[in-house]
Amino acid sequence: xxxxxxxxxxxxxxxxxxxxxxxxxxxxxxxxxxxxxxxxxxxxxxxxxxxxxxxxxxxxxxxxxxxxxxxxxxxxxxxxxxxxxxxxxxxxxxxxxxxxxxxxxxxxxxxxxxxxxxxxxxxxxxxxxxxxxxxxxxxxxxxxxxxxxxxxxxxxxxxxxxxxxxxxxxxxxxxxxxxxxxxxxxxxxxxxxxxxxxxxxxxxxxxxxxxxxxxxxxxxxxxxxxxxxxxxxxxxxxxxxxxxxxxxxxxxxxxxxxxxxxxxxxxxxxxxxxxxxxxxxxxxxxxxxxxxxxxxxxxxxxxxxxxxxxxxxxxxxxxxxxxxxxxxxxxxxxxxxxxxxxxxxxxxxxxxxxxxxxx
Amino acid sequence: xxxxxxxxxxxxxxxxxxxxxxxxxxxxxxxxxxxxxxxxxxxxxxxxxxxxxxxxxxxxxxxxxxxxxxxxxxxxxxxxxxxxxxxxxxxxxxxxxxxxxxxxxxxxxxxxxxxxxxxxxxxxxxxxxxxxxxxxxxxxxxxxxxxxxxxxxxxxxxxxxxxxxxxxxxxxxxxxxxxxxxxxxxxxxxxxxxxxxxxxxxxxxxxxxxxxxxxxxxxxxxxxxxxxxxxxxxxxxxxxxxxxxxxxxxxxxxxxxxxxxxxxxxxxxxxxxxxxxxxxxxxxxxxxxxxxxxxxxxxxxxxxxxxxxxxxxxxxxxxxxxxxxxxxxxxxxxxxxxxxxxxxxxxxxxxxxxxxxxx
DNA sequence: TTGTACGCGTTATCAT
DNA sequence: ATGATAACGCGTACAA
Numbered sequence: 175x176x177x178x179x180x181x182x183x184x185x186x187x188x189x190x191x192x193x194x195x196x197x198x199x200x201x202x203x204x205x206x207x208x209x210x211x212x213x214x215x216x217x218x219x220x221x222x223x224x225x226x227x228x229x230x231x232x233x234x235x236x237x238x239x240x241x242x243x244x245x246x247x248x249x250x251x252x253x254x255x256x257x258x259x260x261x262x263x264x265x266x267x268x269x270x271x272x273x274x275x276x277x278x279x280x281x282x283x284x285x286x287x288x289x290x291x292x293x294x295x296x297x298x299x300x301x302x303x304x305x306x307x308x309x310x311x312x313x314x315x316x317x318x319x320x321x322x323x324x325x326x327x328x329x330x331x332x333x334x335x336x337x338x339x340x341x342x343x344x345x346x347x348x349x350x351x352x353x354x355x356x357x358x359x360x361x362x363x364x365x366x367x368x369x370x371x372x373x374x375x376x377x378x379x380x381x382x383x384x385x386x387x388x389x390x391x392x393x394x395x396x397x398x399x400x401x402x403x404x405x406x407x408x409x410x411x412x413x414x415x416x417x418x419x420x421x422x423x424x425x426x427x428x429x430x431x432x433x434x435x436x437x438x439x440x441x442x443x444x445x446x447x448x449x450x451x452x453x454x455x456x457x458x459x460x461x462x463x464x465x466x467x468x469x470x471x472x473x474x475x476x477x478x479x480x481x482x483x484x485x486x487x488x489x490x491x492x493x494x495x496x497x498x499x500x501x502x503x504x505x506x507x508x509x510x511x512x513x514x515x516x517x518x519x520x521x522x523x524x525x526x527x528x529x530x531x532x533x
Numbered sequence: 534x535x536x537x538x539x540x541x542x543x544x545x546x547x548x549x550x551x552x553x554x555x556x557x558x559x560x561x562x563x564x565x566x567x568x569x570x571x572x573x574x575x576x577x578x579x580x581x582x583x584x585x586x587x588x589x590x591x592x593x594x595x596x597x598x599x600x601x602x603x604x605x606x607x608x609x610x611x612x613x614x615x616x617x618x619x620x621x622x623x624x625x626x627x628x629x630x631x632x633x634x635x636x637x638x639x640x641x642x643x644x645x646x647x648x649x650x651x652x653x654x655x656x657x658x659x660x661x662x663x664x665x666x667x668x669x670x671x672x673x674x675x676x677x678x679x680x681x682x683x684x685x686x687x688x689x690x691x692x693x694x695x696x697x698x699x700x701x702x703x704x705x706x707x708x709x710x711x712x713x714x715x716x717x718x719x720x721x722x723x724x725x726x727x728x729x730x731x732x733x734x735x736x737x738x739x740x741x742x743x744x745x746x747x748x749x750x751x752x753x754x755x756x757x758x759x760x761x762x763x764x765x766x767x768x769x770x771x772x773x774x775x776x777x778x779x780x781x782x783x784x785x786x787x788x789x790x791x792x793x794x795x796x797x798x799x800x801x802x803x804x805x806x807x808x809x810x811x812x813x814x815x816x817x818x819x820x821x822x823x824x825x826x827x828x829x830x831x832x833x834x835x836x837x838x839x840x841x842x843x844x845x846x847x848x849x850x851x852x853x854x855x856x857x858x859x860x861x862x863x864x865x866x867x868x869x870x871x872x873x874x875x876x877x878x879x880x881x882x883x884x885x886x887x888x889x890x891x892x
Numbered sequence: 893t894t895g896t897a898c899g900c901g902t903t904a905t906c907a908t
Numbered sequence: 909a910t911g912a913t914a915a916c917g918c919g920t921a922c923a924a
Contacts, residue, residue: 182681184918195894200920209893227680231658232600233918235591236899242656243639253625257836259616266612269642278653280602281638283628297601298637299590299658321586322541422840477616481781543900554912559902568910592900595917 183226192220203228235299243280244272244504245300247314249307249371250284250419258420258448259476260493261306264328267497268304268504275505277301282314287371292317302508304500305330309371309387324507328500331389337503338516339496343393344400346489346521347443350471351401353487353523354441358532359469360407363432363439364398364414365425365449366391375424377431378416391445394473398443413439417449425452426459433460433468440468440532447472447479450486454528465530475524485526492519542585551579562587594658603631603863604639604659606649606673608666608730609778611642617779617807618835619852620665623687626856627663627863634864636660641673646730651676661867663859664689668730668746683866687859690748696862697875698855702752703759705848705880706802709830710760712846712882713800717891718828719766722791722798723757723773724784724808725750734783736790737775750804753832757802772798776808784811785818792819792827799827799891806831806838809845813887824889834883844885851878 189196194213201208202217221228235241246265269279280300282290289308295317303318307329315333318325325336332338354362369378369386386392399409413435415428425448432439433456444450450472454464462468464484472479472488479486499517507513548555553572560567561576580587594600605624607614614620628638639659641649648667654676662677666688674692677684684695691697713721728737728745745751758768772794774787784807791798792815803809809831813823821827823843831838831847838845858876866872 186918196919197894197896197921201893204920213893225681228655229920230918231656232591232594234656234920235658236595236901236918237920239899241591242658251625252628253622257618257621262614262616263612266610266642269611269640270644273642273644273653276652276656278657279640279642281628281640283625283632283638285629285632293635294632294637296587297590297593297635299594299601322584423836477782545900555901556903556913557911560911563902572910588902589900593902595900595919596902598917 183224188221188226192217241299241301243278243300245280245282245298245303247282247290247305248284249289252283254419260474263493264497267494268501271498271501288312289314302504304504326500326503329390337507337513339500340516341491341519342521343390344397347394347397348401349523350443350489351398354469355405359441361437361439362402362441365428365442365444366414366416367420367445368418369416373418375418378414394445420446420448422448422452425449426456429453429456443471445473447474447476447488451482465528469529484528487526487529488524489521490524491521542583547580547585551576600658600660602637602639602659604641604657604662606641606664608643608648613778619833622852623856626853627860630857630860647671648673661863663863685859685862688749696866696872698859699875700850700878701880702749703756706753706756707760708882709802709848710757713828714761714764718800720796720798721761721800724787724801724803725773725775726779726804727777728775732777734777737773753804779805779807781807781811784808785815788812788815802830804832806833806835806847810841824887828888843887846885846888847883848880849883850880
């Protein structure tokens with residue numbers, strides 16, 4: 175194959191064969207208006223005949239100083255990531271935004287929960303990086319800085335010089351908490367996702383909360399507690415379960431513990447729809463009906479939320495807009511724009527049938 | 534930013550500053566054993582001081598003729614793709630396989646259901662391409678050939694010169710069909726996914742079947758019919774619904790139609806677990822209990838299959854192995870290996886509780 | 893249209 | 909052992 179490569183025709187091959195300069199052949203591909211149609215056609219025909227497939231992408235990148243890709247870094251492997259519908263939807267919007275600008279998406283998945291390896295970042299052929307919900311101290315983030323690549327962060331604390339897309343996590347959590355508070359619930363539990371990237375699962379005590387590395391989690395907990403405080407619920411009495419990921423099975427496990435407490439919570443605030451769906455399942459398995467005996471609130475409003483039984487009351491965030499904004503920000507940064515103000519994605523409460531007044 | 538770039542130090546900058554040749558600086562990064570530790574450290578220190586982050590990835594690629602990435606082409610956008618757990622799991626295994634070899638994954642999503650744009654393929658900086666379930670006539674496949682890139686196809690007919698990972702779709706479908714046949718079912722329906730990439734949904738007549746573009750779909754249908762024929766069920770009397778994607782909502786829609794037929798089928802063979810879960814939902818909404826009144830069989834055995842209610846009888850395929858094999862094949866092709874024999878992923882029937890003997 | 897000066901490394905091969 | 913020299917890769921862009 176190295177052989178094959180070696181034999182490959184280049185711009186020069188075509189130029190010599192046609193009897194023009196290399197520049198002209200380049201123009202035939204990139205600026206058709208710079209030469210006569212007849213010549214252009216002769217060039218293309220010769221290229222086809224010699225099996226030349228057009229300018230080499232890598233060489234072009236070297237010359238233009240444009241790698242032509244947007245890198246996307248995430249915390250975990252792809253599997254856990256894409257089992258999270260919220261991420262899929264966001265990523266889809268991101269990818270089609272950058273695709274429209276002739277750029278593709280380079281995926282840099284995390285290896286052991288700390289994000290991508292620094293080495294992978296250092297060698298990535300990319301012009302700009304989008305980081306999604308990485309721990310603040312991820313080596314990958316340091317690598318991005320070291321390379322001086324423009325950075326867009328999503329669901330993550332702003333870094334100096336980076337652009338940011340954020341969801342009003344605190345505000346959304348407040349909405350959810352006030353909702354159950356207004357319904358009369360007084361024993362309310364929180365089903366959270368990871369506070370740090372160490373795979374820990376279990377009840378989260380104050381010390382654990384204080385050492386948290388994921389901003390999204392801490393923001394939402396703060397919002398929940400704030401909203402509950404407005405209904406005279408003391409933060410110290412709100413049980414919190416930390417699930418190491420946003421998948422149903424983990425939600426079910428956490429809810430089983432929360433709903434086994436004495437006194438039993440009458441409402442559970444969940445940090446994602448996936449966790450909430452697991453919680454509904456757990457409640458049912460414990461013989462508790464939702465929402466009659468326990469109210470469940472989700473977060474995200476993914477398609478599964480309206481599809482579930484009962485349909486889920488949840489905090490809606492516009493995931494498509496989030497992905498699009500991240501993509502546009504990346505494209506702008508790549509063109510030399512300054513980071514500017516963080517873009518905030520609004521949230522709103524979507525009341526469905528998984529919540530009801532406390533009996 | 535172009536300014537920033539222009540000012541960036543290069544290997545030469547460092548070399549001059551330290552007073553050595555460019556080659557030596559290159560060696561300091563890539564072959565530490567080729568120079569003294571002291572010199573190496575001096576070089577690295579100077580580099581750090583000048584803000585040099587190591588050899589430029591694009592330039593390195595040009596010199597080594599290795600783009601350092603594996604491209605993955607899929608039919609649809611990312612959203613529909615990743616809402617399919619079977620793909621997520623496979624892709625996760627693929628990505629970690631290539632990541633271990635210091636290569637990243639370049640995503641080339643489809644735009645309008647025909648796969649990626651040819652242009653995107655022509656400009657992709659990649660050494661090898663993995664195509665997943667693309668229609669045979671996708672322009673992206675032609676582009677890969679034109680560029681002469683090694684190709685691995687997954688769930689798709691073999692192309693000349695391409696390596697292939699395949700699941701024994703026919704065999705798996707036969708297993709599913711024999712299972713319901715053995716349970717005494719005689720009125721059996723098929724819930725299929727797309728036959729062609731045109732978004733059509735509805736009952737599939739023989740002409741539609743004949744014009745199908747997706748091998749997976751046609752293979753499974755063939756397998757289902759073959760298995761049923763063994764129980765004296767006439768192929769012409771098996772109703773087939775074509776869903777344009779593998780998501781629950783579409784499964785529900787299709788099953789609603791199938792279960793509304795007269796005579797009503799007592800078993801539905803579904804081409805994915807997601808479709809099957811939608812079918813269970815549809816059955817329940819029609820007041821039919823699963824499996825007492827209707828048996829449902831899935832395909833894939835994703836985590837959701839054992840999580841559903843009732844747990845799903847399904848055809849298991851080893852998705853992790855599928856992704857890993859595709860990755861290894863890609864790495865091998867990239868090193869010049871010949872395609873070799875197709876790799877076949879085994880299937881086996883996983884009997885759970887969504888199927889029962891016909892009453 | 894063309895000449896030609898870059899761009900930024902890698903990797904023999906050669907010299908000390 | 910260490911380090912230097914120089915060819916090479918494949919385009920782009922601008923002045924002529």
